[in-house]
């Protein structure tokens with residue numbers, strides 16, 4: 001049995017196709033959606049806990065790739081160094097999942113690690129080098 005947290009990127013051309021349905025039906029994989037952002041006719045992003053037998057899992061990933069779906073293991077943990085962060089908000093504009101967001105009531109930038117897909121875009125953006133990676 002294999003179980004992984006994975007990030008799937010759906011190009012615009014295939015974002016309205018029943019790819020996940022086929023993954024379940026034809027490859028007998030189980031999934032638990034952790035985060036989803038798929039609009040018809042636009043690029044999509046899906047973060048899943050994906051599990052199944054080793055053989056089915058490998059075949060399922062091959063199927064995803066053959067359909068043009070970007071596949072990435074969620075294997076890195078991102079943390080924010082609270083002593084360095086000055087809550088400038090620069091990272092909130094680039095974070096694709098909303099893991100870094102403005103808390104308007106407190107006028108601070110908050111970090112929801114459960115939404116983070118470890119894309120590292122915020123790391124390049126942060127002037128304080130407050131974003132750190134734990135491998």
Ligand code: SF4
Pocket residue numbers: 080084085086087088089090091092100109125126127128129130131
């Ligand atoms: S860019 Fe860096 S310093 Fe600014 S809010 Fe984000 S983590 Fe904090």
Ligand code: SF4
Pocket residue numbers: 078094095096097098099100115116117118119120121122123
């Ligand atoms: S690595 Fe940074 S930009 Fe990427 S999802 Fe996580 S918090 Fe957002």
